[in-house]
Amino acid sequence: MIFRLSLASLMARALTVCMTILAVALSVALFLGVEKVRTGAKASFSDTISGTDLIVGARSGSVQLLLYSIFRIGNATNNLTWESYQDIATRPEVDWSVPISLGDSHRQFRVMGTSNAFFTHYKYRGGQALELASGVLMEDLFDTVIGADVAATLGYAVGDPIVVAHGLASFVNHDDQPFRVSGILEKTGTPVDRTVISSLEAIEAIHVDWQQGAQIAGQSTSPDAIRQMDLQPQAVTAALIGVKSRLQVFGLQRAINDYSAEPLLAILPGVALQELWQIVGIAETALIAVSGMVVVTALIGMMATIFSSLNERRREMAILRAMGARPRVILTMLVLEAAVMAGIGAALGLVLLYLGLAVAQPMIDSAFGLWIPIQAPTLRELWVLLGVVLAGAIVSILPAIRAYRMSLADGMMVRI
Numbered sequence: 058m059i060f061r062l063s064l065a066s067l068m069a070r071a072l073t074v075c076m077t078i079l080a081v082a083l084s085v086a087l088f089l090g091v092e093k094v095r096t097g098a099k100a101s102f103s104d105t106i107s108g109t110d111l112i113v114g115a116r117s118g119s120v121q122l123l124l125y126s127i128f129r130i131g132n133a134t135n136n137l138t139w140e141s142y143q144d145i146a147t148r149p150e151v152d153w154s155v156p157i158s159l160g161d162s163h164r165q166f167r168v169m170g171t172s173n174a175f176f177t178h179y180k181y182r183g184g185q186a187l188e189l190a191s192g193v194l195m196e197d198l199f200d201t202v203i204g205a206d207v208a209a210t211l212g213y214a215v216g217d218p219i220v221v222a223h224g225l226a227s228f229v230n231h232d233d234q235p236f237r238v239s240g241i242l243e244k245t246g247t248p249v250d251r252t253v254i255s256s257l258e259a260i261e262a263i264h265v266d267w268q269q270g271a272q273i274a275g276q277s278t279s280p281d282a283i284r285q286m287d288l289q290p291q292a293v294t295a296a297l298i299g300v301k302s303r304l305q306v307f308g309l310q311r312a313i314n315d316y317s318a319e320p321l322l323a324i325l326p327g328v329a330l331q332e333l334w335q336i337v338g339i340a341e342t343a344l345i346a347v348s349g350m351v352v353v354t355a356l357i358g359m360m361a362t363i364f365s366s367l368n369e370r371r372r373e374m375a376i377l378r379a380m381g382a383r384p385r386v387i388l389t390m391l392v393l394e395a396a397v398m399a400g401i402g403a404a405l406g407l408v409l410l411y412l413g414l415a416v417a418q419p420m421i422d423s424a425f426g427l428w429i430p431i432q433a434p435t436l437r438e439l440w441v442l443l444g445v446v447l448a449g450a451i452v453s454i455l456p457a458i459r460a461y462r463m464s465l466a467d468g469m470m471v472r473i
Contacts, residue, residue: 074398077362081402084348084355085445086409089438091348093414094421095341097429099334102128105247106297106326108180110306113137113145113313114295116320120336123329126157126295129167129248132225133159136292141318145296148312150305153178156293158260162225166207168253170260170290176202178299181247191215192240195256198284200239204250208241215241219253221263231263233277258288298323352445359398360452363391364459391457392450399449403442407434 068074106127114122115135124130146154155178158170173194176187192215194202201219213219219236223229236255244250262283266276300306306325313323334341414431421429434442 073362077359078398078402078405080355080358081352081399081445081449082405082409084352085403085406085442086413088348088352089406089410089441090413091344092438092441093410093429095345100430101246102333103327103330104182106179106181107184108178108299109297109326110300110303111298111310111313111323112295112326112329113142113298113321113323116322119322119324119329120333122295122322122324123326123333125159126297127248127326129159129169129252133294136294137296137321138292138319139290141316141321142293142296144318145298145313145316148309150300150302150309151298152301153299155179155297156257156290157295157297158257158290158292159294160225161221161223161231161260161263163207163219163221163253164211166204166210166251166253167225167248168221168255168260170255170257170293172257175254175297178297179249181245181249185245187245187249188243189240190243192238194240195254195259196239197237198256198259198262198288199234199236199280201236201253201255201259202240202242203238203254204242204252205244206250207253208238213238213241215239221253233266234263234280234283257290257293261288261290262286355402356399356445356448356452359395359449360456363395363453363456388454388457392453395453396446396450399446402449403445407438407442 112122112126114126115133115137117134121131121134125133142154142156145151153174155171155175157175159167161168176194180186189202190205192202194200203213203219207213215238217238219238221231221236223231236253236259242249265278265283265286266273298309300309310323310325313321411431414429418429418431
């Protein structure tokens, strides 16, 4: 009976109720959206590298080393000499090693020199390996494999030429030694999608006729002549290391950090990620707090709407009281109305969230490299929805008490 009265009352005030529900829905969608982005960003960063025990580079900061070597953000303060890399790679604890050389770019995408071992040992998202969507791995010196985003954004196909620019924000191109796309990788949702991958020897090859960041005037070595040269690199930016036993990780890390030939830094990717989240934790908390305040504002608005509607419902309340309605009936009816509005608003907010994710997911992935999975609501999110419904019921208690306390004569009197 009370439920039917509540529904009838809500339908009689359909426009006001719908606006209140929409306000709650938008606030819930915003709050859950921030939560999805937060957890999705963490998962996306954590899933970028899997199975790598150590990342080695020149001594700097652990977060900085992680960002430039894995996420292609920022630049290295110094390089790791090839002799030091080989010394570390041949240590008995090391199972495999992958050198990485960064510095050049192609139309705002980073160019990375490495070996074919990168395609074997680089893992992401719980151990998944890189796969080719088309073409083959580098076979010729001037072959390159490009990520899915590079191919999609620039419209490249296997066999197309690529001219690499010297540096990251340079207008000077290596026009004399163009690359050729030999393969395109499957989409991974990692920075690999936005990377042009070549061999270490190719990076050396395009710099044969260059000195101090500029091409030597009048000098141009033919590709065939370059293929006959010793193209062993002098230095690399960083290295990915896998050890034979996890028990050896900390010992190897200590040995690299104490390396006497040059100052080096070895980091555990998981530990560096935790440091990164500690750095951004304040902003993350502030963002959650702001979205939480939006939900609180919507609930306060709902309470204000209920208060403002009491003047229109004076006669309804008076008739109910004249018919002998007890305090708990009126209290229950108004609390139930608020709970229904909050519940519908929370459910609609969840629907809006998933519609928004379906539209924004590819755009966020393309623009920021963050893969936000569309999954069933987590237990935490369900508790948030339940909390919104309970909060909606709680904020309606004060208007409900006010409604019952209205005098019977006030409700029956016709105001002019």
